[in-house]
Amino acid sequence: MTGDATLLELKELDKSFGGLRVIADLDMVVKEHEIVSVIGPNGAGKTTLFNLITGIYRPDSGEIQLDGRNLVGMAPHKITELGIARTFQTLRLFLNMTVKENVMAAQYGHTKVGVLRSMVRTPGARREEKEIHRLAEEKLGFFGDRLMGYRWDQFAYSLSYANRRRLEIARAMATQARILLLDEPAAGMNPRETHEITELIGKLRDDGGYTILVIEHDMHVVEGISDRVVALDHGVKIAEGSFEAVATDPRVVEAYLGLRKTETK
Amino acid sequence: MEQPPDTPRIGVDEWVASVEGKRERYTGPRGAVLKRWERLPPAARVLVFATPAAVFPFLTSGGNLFRYGLFTLVYALLALGLNIVVGFAGLLDLGYVAFFGCGAYMYAILASPQFGNHWQAEAAIPVVVVFTAVVGLLVGLPSRRLLGDYLAILTLFFGQAFVVFVNNANRISFPFVGHADLTGGANGIANIDPFNFFGYRIDSTRKQYYLLLIAVALVLILLMFVNESRTGRAWRALREDPLAAEVMSIPVNRLKLLAFVFGAAVAGLTGAIYGTIATAALPGDYDVGLLITVYAIMILGGFGSIMGIVVGAMIVNNIPKLLHSSANARPLFYGTILLAILVKLRPWRLLAAELGGLVAFGFAIHGIASAAYPRLVDGESIGSGVSARALDHWMLFPKNPVKIADVAYILLVAAIVVYPQLSRVWRAVLLPPLLYLVMFVWENLLLVHIGGATRLILLGAMLVALMNIRPQGLFGTATVEIA
Numbered sequence: 019m020t021g022d023a024t025l026l027e028l029k030e031l032d033k034s035f036g037g038l039r040v041i042a043d044l045d046m047v048v049k050e051h052e053i054v055s056v057i058g059p060n061g062a063g064k065t066t067l068f069n070l071i072t073g074i075y076r077p078d079s080g081e082i083q084l085d086g087r088n089l090v091g092m093a094p095h096k097i098t099e100l101g102i103a104r105t106f107q108t109l110r111l112f113l114n115m116t117v118k119e120n121v122m123a124a125q126y127g128h129t130k131v132g133v134l135r136s137m138v139r140t141p142g143a144r145r146e147e148k149e150i151h152r153l154a155e156e157k158l159g160f161f162g163d164r165l166m167g168y169r170w171d172q173f174a175y176s177l178s179y180a181n182r183r184r185l186e187i188a189r190a191m192a193t194q195a196r197i198l199l200l201d202e203p204a205a206g207m208n209p210r211e212t213h214e215i216t217e218l219i220g221k222l223r224d225d226g227g228y229t230i231l232v233i234e235h236d237m238h239v240v241e242g243i244s245d246r247v248v249a250l251d252h253g254v255k256i257a258e259g260s261f262e263a264v265a266t267d268p269r270v271v272e273a274y275l276g277l278r279k280t281e282t283k
Numbered sequence: 284m285e286q287p288p289d290t291p292r293i294g295v296d297e298w299v300a301s302v303e304g305k306r307e308r309y310t311g312p313r314g315a316v317l318k319r320w321e322r323l324p325p326a327a328r329v330l331v332f333a334t335p336a337a338v339f340p341f342l343t344s345g346g347n348l349f350r351y352g353l354f355t356l357v358y359a360l361l362a363l364g365l366n367i368v369v370g371f372a373g374l375l376d377l378g379y380v381a382f383f384g385c386g387a388y389m390y391a392i393l394a395s396p397q398f399g400n401h402w403q404a405e406a407a408i409p410v411v412v413v414f415t416a417v418v419g420l421l422v423g424l425p426s427r428r429l430l431g432d433y434l435a436i437l438t439l440f441f442g443q444a445f446v447v448f449v450n451n452a453n454r455i456s457f458p459f460v461g462h463a464d465l466t467g468g469a470n471g472i473a474n475i476d477p478f479n480f481f482g483y484r485i486d487s488t489r490k491q492y493y494l495l496l497i498a499v500a501l502v503l504i505l506l507m508f509v510n511e512s513r514t515g516r517a518w519r520a521l522r523e524d525p526l527a528a529e530v531m532s533i534p535v536n537r538l539k540l541l542a543f544v545f546g547a548a549v550a551g552l553t554g555a556i557y558g559t560i561a562t563a564a565l566p567g568d569y570d571v572g573l574l575i576t577v578y579a580i581m582i583l584g585g586f587g588s589i590m591g592i593v594v595g596a597m598i599v600n601n602i603p604k605l606l607h608s609s610a611n612a613r614p615l616f617y618g619t620i621l622l623a624i625l626v627k628l629r630p631w632r633l634l635a636a637e638l639g640g641l642v643a644f645g646f647a648i649h650g651i652a653s654a655a656y657p658r659l660v661d662g663e664s665i666g667s668g669v670s671a672r673a674l675d676h677w678m679l680f681p682k683n684p685v686k687i688a689d690v691a692y693i694l695l696v697a698a699i700v701v702y703p704q705l706s707r708v709w710r711a712v713l714l715p716p717l718l719y720l721v722m723f724v725w726e727n728l729l730l731v732h733i734g735g736a737t738r739l740i741l742l743g744a745m746l747v748a749l750m751n752i753r754p755q756g757l758f759g760t761a762t763v764e765i766a
Binding site: 189 | 505508509511512513514515516517519520523524526527528529530531532533534535541545760762763
């Protein structure tokens with residue numbers, strides 16, 4: 019199912035805040051159409067990793083390559099335009115915009131019409147606007163009828179927690195990204211919703227054609243979706259491989275539980 | 284995009300969906316009007332405002348047209364520009380009025396005896412607009428990384444620097460030219476030419492009015508289109524969450540600059556038009572007072588609401604002017620109070636009881652006073668006619684009201700501060716006496732000495748009342764900060 023082409027590659031990535039080394043010498047590869055989970059205890063540097071990849075932080079050293087192109091030093095919006103979009107662990111929707119507008123706003127990067135042309139609504143501007151609407155509806159349609167119909171015109175703040183998570187994913191999809199970085203997509207969800215998210219992530223890859231890098235704490239989700247799991251602790255990659263291999267790796271167990279010998283599963 | 288029927292529709296909570304689907308956003312007769320309004324295309328909405336405005340000059344005198352019509356439109360245009368920066372993009376720009384001043388001065392330099400330039404309007408206006416847009420860009424460049432308070436301070440500094448500059452730029456020493464009087468200093472630049480479009484001079488109030496009306500309608504439509512475009516959405520996204528916007532492929536810094544530039548351009552255009560109306564560019568016109576007025580318009584109308592701006596401009600410009608005469612002031616004052624009570628007091632039985640209580644309270648007080656303290660009722664209300672004479676039998680009118688009314692005024696301020704803190708029952712009981720006190724102060728003090736300060740206090744009170752009823756402004760949508 020996974021291709022062999024490397025899509026995202028991190029080389030000897032380093033990032034410190036003051037004296038604290040949050041990401042240390044990290045090498046990582048994400049292949050096309052792969053679902054890679056990043057796990058690790060709190061403070062392991064998972065979200066920092068996402069912030070580095072999306073350009074919110076600049077690495078102290080090392081390279082981040084998308085299709086062989088180095089992304090270090092690029093503005094976040096540029097990186098998103100090139101094909102990496104993310105969701106936030108602490109949801110950051112445009113709350114006072116409607117559901118549909120949220121998804122439409124994220125299409126800024128791959129649309130062209132300038133402000134003067136949209137002021138006079140040239141035929142080109144109308145065409146593009148129609149296309150923006152169509153794409154927004156398509157992306158929202160990915161979630162069954164959760165975000166459809168009357169919900170389009172509801173403000174984002176009126177959505178339930180689970181729907182906000184869905185909307186964040188839809189918004190990231192609308193940037194026309196190839197890689198989705200999902201930061202704890204199942205956080206705060208009930209078991210049924212968690213199950214649904216697990217299926218959704220699989221569907222994102224299979225039907226949507228996305229490559230997915232996901233941070234997740236819920237091991238059922240990680241087990242259900244991952245082609246490969248990367249475990250971080252204190253910014254260092256301590257294990258990598260299939261879920262079974264990583265989950266039984268003694269260093270991972272130690273990082274989570276601080277015990278030397280224990281039974282997993 | 285329809286889902287294929289065989290995929291499991293996991294977790295779909297049909298009950299919630301059906302209940303929420305039935306929930307209408309608007310209900311009742313107000314909802315019917317609002318729904319129809321929302322269905323109108325932008326051009327039609329503008330027409331709803333523009334048609335009465337186009338007829339207005341035929342219904343009124345030149346003086347009224349100047350006072351009410353012209354200035355409302357100037358304020359509306361100015362606030363529309365500010366709305367781009369503050370309402371759409373969420374950048375708190377406190378130097379905005381300086382761009383307005385830049386426009387006026389630039390036009391004055393191009394078309395007045397100051398330098399002997401007398402440019403045609405079709406050449407001067409683009410130059411002025413581009414010039415102020417560039418100034419907007421220059422102010423925006425260093426501030427593009429700032430947000431909130433920091434941006435506000437920096438732009439406020441720019442606004443004040445502009446005033447100082449035009450006050451002192453009458454003896455700048457230029458290389459090769461020597462001393463030049465750029466802005467006329469404190470005296471400003473006088474005798475600005477009227478607009479001259481290809482030989483057609485916009486030299487009467489009526490012509491200026493129509494020019495402004497066209498400008499407002501044009502800017503209104505353009506802004507509506509921008510608001511519904513990718514740029515408009517990007518601005519609003521940036522207002523909501525700059526970091527999320529940036530990560531969602533929106534170049535935040537460039538869009539901030541764009542907002543600054545467009546706001547400045549609209550302000551520059553307004554400045555040029557204002558220059559020809561006032562026929563002079565004076566440094567005092569572009570100071571903090573105007574800034575507050577423009578912000579009041581925007582806040583009243585509702586941040587980011589284009590139609591709200593127009594209505595806000597009507598209110599802020601016209602109400603203080605209408606209050607000049609006591610014949611206008613009285614219905615306005617009582618109308619506002621009555622409206623507030625009608626909106627706020629429910630159920631109807633309570634409303635009727637309160638109003639009945641007020642009438643009874645007045646007769647009781649008047650009866651007691653005329654029996655015990657005749658000095659309190661030996662004056663009479665101003666104005667003539669049945670209603671004024673009827674009022675004499677209900678309200679207290681001392682012959683020499685100033686002293687007691689002053690005391691009552693202070694009492695009233697104290698009462699207004701205390702009143703909202705009371706429990707519901709006490710508020711209901713004390714409402715008639717409070718209203719009576721309000722009317723007493725109004726009839727004996729404010730109406731008699733209706734000067735500048737009183738008008739401003741009244742306007743302020745009305746605005747406070749309005750903002751209490753609708754914090755989001757008349758046409759704004761309530762925003763949620765944390766949800």
